[in-house]
Amino acid sequence: MVVGARIATKEKLPNYIGGEWHTESVDSYLPVYNPALDEVIAEVPLSSKAEVDRAVQVAKKAYATWSNTPAVDRVQYLFKLKQLLEDHKEEIARILTQEHGKTLEEARGEMRRTIENVEVATGIPSLMQGRLLQDVSRGIDQEEIRQPMGVFAMLAPFNFPAMVPWWFAPHALATGNTYIIKPSEQTPCSQQAIFELIEKAGFPKGVINLVHGARETAEALIEHPDIEGISFVGSTPVARAIYKKAAEYGKRVQAQGGAKNFLVVMPDASMKFTVDSIVSSAYGCAGQRCLAGSAVLSIGEKHRALTDQLIDATSRLKVGYGLSEGVDMGPVISRKQQARVLDYIQIGSDEGAKPILDGRAKKVKEYKGYFVHPTIFDEVEPEMRIAREEIFGPVLSVTHARDLEEALAIVEKNPYGNAISLYTQSGKWAREFKLRVRCGNVGINVGVAAAMAFFPFAGMKDSFFGDLHGQGMDAIRFFTDAKVVISRWV
Numbered sequence: 262m263v264v265g266a267r268i269a270t271k272e273k274l275p276n277y278i279g280g281e282w283h284t285e286s287v288d289s290y291l292p293v294y295n296p297a298l299d300e301v302i303a304e305v306p307l308s309s310k311a312e313v314d315r316a317v318q319v320a321k322k323a324y325a326t327w328s329n330t331p332a333v334d335r336v337q338y339l340f341k342l343k344q345l346l347e348d349h350k351e352e353i354a355r356i357l358t359q360e361h362g363k364t365l366e367e368a369r370g371e372m373r374r375t376i377e378n379v380e381v382a383t384g385i386p387s388l389m390q391g392r393l394l395q396d397v398s399r400g401i402d403q404e405e406i407r408q409p410m411g412v413f414a415m416l417a418p419f420n421f422p423a424m425v426p427w428w429f430a431p432h433a434l435a436t437g438n439t440y441i442i443k444p445s446e447q448t449p450c451s452q453q454a455i456f457e458l459i460e461k462a463g464f465p466k467g468v469i470n471l472v473h474g475a476r477e478t479a480e481a482l483i484e485h486p487d488i489e490g491i492s493f494v495g496s497t498p499v500a501r502a503i504y505k506k507a508a509e510y511g512k513r514v515q516a517q518g519g520a521k522n523f524l525v526v527m528p529d530a531s532m533k534f535t536v537d538s539i540v541s542s543a544y545g546c547a548g549q550r551c552l553a554g555s556a557v558l559s560i561g562e563k564h565r566a567l568t569d570q571l572i573d574a575t576s577r578l579k580v581g582y583g584l585s586e587g588v589d590m591g592p593v594i595s596r597k598q599q600a601r602v603l604d605y606i607q608i609g610s611d612e613g614a615k616p617i618l619d620g621r622a623k624k625v626k627e628y629k630g631y632f633v634h635p636t637i638f639d640e641v642e643p644e645m646r647i648a649r650e651e652i653f654g655p656v657l658s659v660t661h662a663r664d665l666e667e668a669l670a671i672v673e674k675n676p677y678g679n680a681i682s683l684y685t686q687s688g689k690w691a692r693e694f695k696l697r698v699r700c701g702n703v704g705i706n707v708g709v710a711a712a713m714a715f716f717p718f719a720g721m722k723d724s725f726f727g728d729l730h731g732q733g734m735d736a737i738r739f740f741t742d743a744k745v746v747i748s749r750w751v
């Protein structure tokens with residue numbers, strides 16, 4: 262694939278190992294689809310244990326030199342990469358739309374966030390500084406220094422295929438580690454394009470590597486004795502399994518999982534603003550964001566007005582191919598996921614929730630892809646499956662809660678803790694909410710509570726397994742070991 266071109270049909274994607282493109286040791290491939298067109302756009306290799314070992318060995322070799330390269334010199338490669346990403350962001354955004362289905366505007370937003378993480382990591386020479394206490398005892402100084410550890414690997418989900426690996430990679434590299442990225446087998450193309458830029462940036466051979474594959478490749482990385490740590494982002498069952506496996510193999514691990522994010526609407530919320538924000542949160546990226554609001558808790562007498570306006574605003578969303586003008590929402594990722602979302606709509610109806618907007622009633626005629634139109638359920642009881650489980654599609658449930666106390670109790674019972682938003686004009690309610698709610702990313706009149714790269718991405722409960730999160734100072738700690746040196750000169 263050449264950055265700038267349309268994705269070549271059925272191109273076999275190579276791995277990037279030790280500064281070279283490799284295909285020779287791979288004999289098994291999976292098709293990659295454009296989900297709007299239902300067409301194969303590439304083939305992704307299912308890399309073997311031997312291929313993983315080859316990547317780890319070159320990364321290990323590169324570590325010896327890279328970890329001894331001053332941080333100020335290491336980040337020069339990130340400055341080059343940042344500029345290349347700026348120069349090519351539009352082309353990569355177009356690839357993103359073709360492999361994932363999100364609209365071009367959404368893909369552009371993803372590229373912005375990808376670049377932002379690279380920018381933040383260029384500041385690591387300041388962020389990585391240790392600390393010193395002179396004279397902890399007479400003539401004795403004590404210092405803490407942070408050092409890189411070795412080879413780290415990242416296992417990515419399908420939904421932000423360009424950005425998510427770069428929540429971690431820039432910090433790992435800038436702190437002096439070497440790195441391996443395994444993209445999702447469903448959306449490997451944008452990362453492929455980013456690695457073409459990595460090649461141009463001239464990183465020393467083996468410092469950063471790309472190994473494609475699915476579950477077996479991921480497991481080979483976790484089990485490899487020369488991998489120091491794993492960053493994982495994906496669904497909760499897999500995050501939990503990876504956390505356990507990584508611990509079994511003695512690895513440092515951070516595993517971000519799935520979500521069910523509530524949008525709590527207080528009686529004093531500004532109605533039009535709130536409706537627009539909910540619609541954008543619930544249906545952006547066709548509901549396939551780990552920060553997507555998927556369950557409204559509406560408090561007070563304005564419930565009917567809220568649902569009427571939600572139906573009105575949601576019905577106006579144009580569903581189609583993300584590269585076409587005026588499209589607001591693309592397809593879901595696969596035929597399988599389309600069937601799963603449609604199943605959930607049936608489950609909601611069977612459970613007795615009221616479908617006030619049924620996505621099954623409309624079809625996209627121009628394209629053969631995996632479209633589901635926006636759906637809204639009202640009169641959803643908190644214990645229903647559609648209110649508790651992650652659907653990861655354009656389905657919104659609305660529950661009427663008596664007051665903030667009842668809303669907080671519903672949220673507390675939900676197993677996830679990724680993101681939550683409150684809509685209100687009251688500082689008192691907002692303060693009480695932000696302090697009491699057990700959830701990692703909290704939005705106050707913000708529908709998608711996405712932490713910028715200099716703050717940690719803070720999931721809780723079943724949305725995160727580990728101690729140190731991605732991004733921010735947590736990332737520095739995750740990718741370094743602390744050493745304490747106590748010295749006396751006599």
Ligand code: NAD
Pocket residue numbers: 416417418419420421425443444445446474475476479480494495496497499500502503517518519520550551651653679718720724
């Ligand atoms: P997934 O769990 O199916 O796959 C994620 C990655 O794990 C892929 O690279 C896949 O190849 C690999 N994998 C799958 N099964 C595995 C196994 N048993 N052992 C080892 N590796 C395995 O997730 P997905 O469907 O690609 O992504 C969607 C999910 O990711 C949603 O649940 C979403 O909420 C979540 N997500 C969470 C965040 C967050 O920050 N918390 C961000 C984005 C997406």
